[in-house]
Amino acid sequence: MARARRRSTRSSAATSSTNANNARASGSSPLSSVATTPEPDEQDTKAAAAAAASTSGLDNSCPGCTGDSSSSLNQFEKENWIACDVCKQWYHWRCAVEDKTLSIDKVDKWFCPSCLSLDPTRQITFKAPTRRSDRKRNHQDYANMSLGMTTDPSRWQRLLESKAGSFKPERFKRMHGSQVNLEWLEDDDDAMTAPIVIETKDGLGMKMPKDDLTVRDVANLVGEDVPVEVIDVANQSGSPGWSLRKWADYIELEPSARERIFNVISLEVSGTKLGDMVLPPKLVRDLDWVDNFWPSTRKGKGHAYPKVQLYCLMGVENAWTDWHVDFAGSSVYYHILSGSKVFYFIKPTPANLAAYEKWSGTELQSTWLGDMVDEVVKVVLTAGNTMIIPRLVCRGWIHAVYTPMDTIVFGGNFIHSYSVPMQLKIRQIEISTHVPKKFRFPLFAKLCWYVGDKYLRDLKGTTAATYPVRVLTSLLALADFLVSEVRLLERSAATEQAKKEVKEQIPSDRIKDAAAMARELRWRVRLAAGNTSDDEGASVKPNGAGVKRKRGEEDFGAGVKFKNFKPRRWDSSIEQAEEEEPKVVHAPRPGEEWKEHWTEWSNREGEGDEVRVKRRTETIIRVRKTADGLERQRIHREAESWAWW
Known part of the structure; x- marks a missing residue:
């Protein structure tokens, strides 16, 4: 049977099968690649690559091409290819047939002119027509429809214009970069409880590329062939088959020439030439668990580690990112390099969160969430502005983002020691609601073990470290989480799969006895917080003297002997x-x-x-x-x- 592929004219035959694999869903977008037949096997892929290399080099031609073969195609029109069933040579479908109205989907067996001349008995055959019912049906365009959403790229702009009078004015703090530091965080009880805006990067201790950086520069610095996840703004779903080269080609079109509106919000650039040009704000680096606790020897190529710190976001005019909450309880920094962004915030009160959960993933998602909550706050950011969006309560700020002009943004996610209970709670919510792992904070549990190990070492030091009350409260939650993890290993009722998942997250290079480490961390944090006696053998009484424990409940103060522990006596x-x-x-x-x-x-x-x-x-x-x-x-x-x- 003839093998057919449909691809963009800018992609080579050698990468045809790869693009097909990346685009197995549907081709709602004129820029997406579509596989019209099952995936090729290894021999097919090699044949396609060999044919492209031997016949066309890098010009994307085929043995049947003439000088003006591709003159009728624009750079984003899909190209159809077909392979000879004998010699496996690949041809453009437009070059292989004279009847341009003939569909490649109807071909059963196809032979190139050379193979036909070698054996005149060979004949090109076509598939039998599919039986169809005469009963009328209502056809739904599922590729271009998501929860009632249409494919109109301008509908978000019209919706925002209709709601303009309902937005509340911005009331978030505007701060100078020099004020955004650890002292502010420790002295101000309201610090990191609401978004803040910093007008310029002065004093932030931040490094960014020059503001004349283009999307083509991004492609060159990261790699033109690097795949990138692209969002179709009309239906807020993914559009497969993109590379940075293809994305740069799209961006360079005039806005009026873009038939659809696309958005890039998840290109992580750590370890690239572009990543070397970016340094997050100093406060972020001071707080970030990945920066401060993940071993430097286990970062970089060949090592799996949480890569969420350096994102390059590239949006075009009229792009829209619908209402969402950032993953895993992480906080976010967000710097506008060029262009502008308009944020719409909903405070995460219990009532608003309930409305958001009711709206998310249901038919209500085609409606305006702002009509279901108490208020929507509008914040306009322009080139040079930086925003920090922290966690609040147990969820992050609900927000949506509109792009009024082509814009490049650098930002990242970070987890820190001032809101561990919230971060852990969101993680549990994500697990309970079966959020796919790709949308959660990567390697979160392993990161917690590294953090706990480092804090334990500090607390065991000759001169014990002192921490603010907010940090001690967070550390107690962290220690409780680690203890709950090792309890899974100790319980006979726990499944082998659950035990395996816990073991895989414990870094054996640093932690030899996870159970002892977790319990000692909790004991020392309680001690640092003034909740226990200095005597190791004394009973821990977190709720006051004389607390009676239930039978079987652990008493982690009485009789516990930690390895190498030397109590510090008062003179x-x-x-x-x-x-x-x-x-x-x-x-x-x-x-x-x-x-x-x-x-x-x-x-x-x-x-x-x-x-x-x-x-x-x-x-x-x-x-x-x-x-x-x-x-x-x-x-x-x-x-x-x-x-x-």
């Missing part, structure tokens, strides 16, 4: 206690909201019923020598009992 300790005489005051009795009232206010004296107040204070002062001098710790406790008459 001197003084304890003082003082109990005041009871006094009578007036205060309101506890009502329905007594928990909130009595937690928020330390002194409830005022109008109300008489109440007898008894107060006791305890002070502990400890001192010890350190390598730098001495350390002094003062612990003050105050307890009150309130009794109404």
Whole structure:
């Protein structure tokens, strides 16, 4: 049977089968490659490559080509090829037949002129016509329709214009690059809880290519033959069969000549010449787990590691990225090199998240999500602007992006130690909702092990490191996660597949005893947070003294002996206690909201019923020598009992 291939005129016959494999779905786009028959075997591929090499070199011709064979085709029109069933030589279908109305899909067996002349008994045959029912059907164009979406490339622009009056003005912080640092993060409780905009890159400690960088430059620096994932904006679905060369050819068309609107939002350039020209903001590098915890000896070629730090995004005029939340709880930095972007943000409140989950992946996705939430905030970014989009609560900011002109953006995702509980929660949501692995943060669990190992080493140091409360809270969540991982290995009820997945994520080059490492990390984090006694043999009481545990619940303080552990003793300790005489005051009795009232206010004296107040204070002062001098710790406790008459 004759082998047929349909390809772009700009691709070579040698790569025909590769393009066909990459485009197995459908060809809704005039720029996508389509396989019209089953994939070729190895012999077919070699024959195609040999034919192209021997007959045309690099000019994409065939043995039947004439000087003006391709003059009627534009650079993005699909090319049909057919192979002789005897000699395996490949021909353009337009060069192989005289009747241009004849469809290649109808051919059963085809022979080239040379093979026909060698054996006159050979005949070109055609497939029998397919039986069709006379019953009328409504045909749906599934290739160009997704959840009710049409193929109109301008519909997003018209939709935004119709909603223009409903957008709330921007109210995110505008900061100077020099203000965006660790001190800001540690001193400002609101830091990294909402998007921020930095007008220029001055003070950010960031490196970017020159703003005259073109898409053709990107292709040359990364590699013209590198495949790239392209999104068809009309239906927000992938368009297969693209390379950076083909993408640059498309971008260089005048906007009016682009029959469809496409977008590139996932080209990761780490390890390329272009990647060497990009350096994320210093705050991002200071926080990024991959930068700070993944071993440098296990990055680069030949090693699998999370490559999500350096993305080059290339959008054309009127491109649109529909509502989404960035993967795996990661935060994002986003720098406009040239052009402009318009962001539309929805705050991730419980009600808005519920609306988003109801909208996502259903027939509602063809409607405007902004009509289902409390408000949509519009933010306009221009060339030179940088935005940082952090995590908030348990989900990221819901956002969509419009491109008013051809634009090049550099950005990346990063995970950090200030929001581990959120990151872990999103990871679990992604697992529970069966999000494909390609859309999750790569090697997330292994990264957590590397992070936990490094923090444990620091906490075990001669001079133990100190961390902000937010970091200690995050580290406790990290330690709990690692302990839950090793528990899967210890449980007989766990499946072998589950145990295998956990084992594969534990980096054996760094961690020899995962169970001991995870539990020691949790114990030391609790100790650093002041939740336990300094005595290793003492019972851990995270909820206060005298907590009674259920039978079988682990007590990780009592009797636990960690390898090479040497407790740090205090050289001197003084304890003082003082109990005041009871006094009578007036205060309101506890009502329905007594928990909130009595937690928020330390002194409830005022109008109300008489109440007898008894107060006791305890002070502990400890001192010890350190390598730098001495350390002094003062612990003050105050307890009150309130009794109404």
